[in-house]
Amino acid sequence: MSTPTHLIVGATLPTGERADLLVQDGRLLRIVRGAESASTKGAIRIDADGLIALPGLVDLHTHLREPGFEQSETVLTGTRAAAAGGFTAVFPMANTLPVSDTAGVVEQVMTLGDDAGYATVRPIGAVTVGLAGERLSEIGAMAHSKARVRVFSDDGKCVHDSLLMRRALEYVKTFDGVVAQHAQDPRLTKNAQMNEGALSSELGLKGWPAVAEESIIARDVLLAEHVGARLHVCHISTAGSVDVIRWAKARGIVVTAEATPHHLLLTEDLIRSYDARYKVNPPLRRDEDVRALREGLADGTIDIIATDHAPHPTESKEAEWDAASFGMVGLESALSVAQTALVDTGLLGWDDIARVLSRTPAEIGRLAGHSHTFETGAPANFTLHDPSASSTFELDRLAGKSHNSPFLGRTLSGRVQHTFHHGYPTVQGTRVLESDIVAASAATQKAGTAL
Numbered sequence: 001m002s003t004p005t006h007l008i009v010g011a012t013l014p015t016g017e018r019a020d021l022l023v024q025d026g027r028l029l030r031i032v033r034g035a036e037s038a039s040t041k042g043a044i045r046i047d048a049d050g051l052i053a054l055p056g057l058v059d060l061h062t063h064l065r066e067p068g069f070e071q072s073e074t075v076l077t078g079t080r081a082a083a084a085g086g087f088t089a090v091f092p093m094a095n096t097l098p099v100s101d102t103a104g105v106v107e108q109v110m111t112l113g114d115d116a117g118y119a120t121v122r123p124i125g126a127v128t129v130g131l132a133g134e135r136l137s138e139i140g141a142m143a144h145s146k147a148r149v150r151v152f153s154d155d156g157k158c159v160h161d162s163l164l165m166r167r168a169l170e171y172v173k174t175f176d177g178v179v180a181q182h183a184q185d186p187r188l189t190k191n192a193q194m195n196e197g198a199l200s201s202e203l204g205l206k207g208w209p210a211v212a213e214e215s216i217i218a219r220d221v222l223l224a225e226h227v228g229a230r231l232h233v234c235h236i237s238t239a240g241s242v243d244v245i246r247w248a249k250a251r252g253i254v255v256t257a258e259a260t261p262h263h264l265l266l267t268e269d270l271i272r273s274y275d276a277r278y279k280v281n282p283p284l285r286r287d288e289d290v291r292a293l294r295e296g297l298a299d300g301t302i303d304i305i306a307t308d309h310a311p312h313p314t315e316s317k318e319a320e321w322d323a324a325s326f327g328m329v330g331l332e333s334a335l336s337v338a339q340t341a342l343v344d345t346g347l348l349g350w351d352d353i354a355r356v357l358s359r360t361p362a363e364i365g366r367l368a369g370h371s372h373t374f375e376t377g378a379p380a381n382f383t384l385h386d387p388s389a390s391s392t393f394e395l396d397r398l399a400g401k402s403h404n405s406p407f408l409g410r411t412l413s414g415r416v417q418h419t420f421h422h423g424y425p426t427v428q429g430t431r432v433l434e435s436d437i438v439a440a441s442a443a444t445q446k447a448g449t450a451l
């Protein structure tokens with residue numbers, strides 16, 4: 001048995017051309033408009049008039065919470081949220097329990113992803129044992145495991161010890177890996193609750209200075225240059241960080257950087273409400289920072305958008321500001337936020353969106369066997385997005401387990417209509433397919449590939 005053939009009629013590719021896409025046996029056969037061959041007989045037709053076809057989105061920074069925090073999210077529910085948002089691959093962060101610092105844990109997470117079938121799951125390994133910042137984890141064993149880990153991060157915690165950071169860079173260099181740093185000086189941010197500035201003084205909340213982020217990035221790009229290894233900087237949030245990365249790139253340093261959707265749209269003044277949905281690490285910053293991040297994406301200083309999808313249960317967000325958890329969910333809203341902040345404002349076109357949300361994150365994470373172009377014969381990973389739908393972002397858009405989205409109640413542009421992972425649908429007409437259907441498609445697809 002194989003997955004049914006789909007014919008997508010009249011989709012607009014990121015480059016602007018229109019095409020009919022034939023999806024058969026997990027692969028994409030691109031055909032020109034109107035030239036329906038015999039092979040399309042019996043195919044399920046999808047009218048894609050007005051829809052943009054984007055290569056399956058790739059999130060280099062996702063918290064799936066399993067193992068250990070299944071009350072917030074699981075690999076299944078998190079990848080369901082991913083599919084809803086148009087993603088076909090995610091890189092889950094290592095701050096699980098046990099921490100993803102051994103080959104055993106990363107392989108377990110990957111297998112859970114394969115079985116669920118909503119998206120390709122490529123775990124990130126911890127840089128240090130237990131994220132404790134003291135000893136390097138078994139980086140080599142994770143890299144050479146079945147999970148073929150290429151991205152290492154202590155996200156949530158900064159690798160603060162400069163000697164450990166140097167050693168980690170030296171180690172990942174041997175297999176073309178990358179260290180993804182959560183750039184935050186722990187001494188400068190102890191007990192910090194929001195961006196440091198006039199507003200933090202006014203609200204009486206302990207501030208988080210921009211220099212805590214910028215000084216670590218400056219140190220790390222110089223270490224990366226010295227070692228000759230790849231460095232990736234997670235969720236940069238300040239105008240100064242954009243300047244440091246711009247300087248490093250001009251100097252020829254191999255560094256990449258990400259910005260989150262929320263840092264591209266929201267600012268610190270939302271915190272006046274004391275609504276902990278706006279509490280996040282790094283914190284929401286000022287207008288001028290949002291502008292600098294958008295410009296950084298437009299001029300290529302910032303390479304990618306990554307969601308930092310950080311699910312938390314309602315209880316830990318309904319607490320008082322100081323006691324509430326840091327983090328926001330973001331997979332389901334990412335593409336709509338990107339459209340609102342970057343496409344509608346004329347800063348990026350759809351091909352740039354395909355680059356920053358699919359091609360480049362795949363390249364940074366060395367994601368193999370998961371094509372991000374519309375080439376004949378490529379694995380069919382793509383999403384069909386309706387850019388004309390502008391609507392209030394409501395609870396029904398959330399497909400994961402947690403509901404801590406800062407975008408609920410906001411008007412956002414565009415909506416994902418269909419997502420295909422390895423040739424089978426995971427989202428159909430905005431509806432995320434049931435997990436047993438998706439798992440069965442994944443199993444069928446896998447059996448087909450093995451033959």
Ligand SMILES: NC(=O)N[C@@H](CC(=O)O)C(=O)O
Pocket residue numbers: 063095155156157182279280281282308310311326327328
């Ligand atoms: N972003 C957050 O505010 N929280 C993340 C950790 C992180 O990305 O630093 C989490 O794991 O909850």
Ligand SMILES: [Zn+2]
Pocket residue numbers: 155156157182234235281282
């Ligand atoms: Zn982080």
Ligand SMILES: [Zn+2]
Pocket residue numbers: 061063093155156308310
């Ligand atoms: Zn994170």
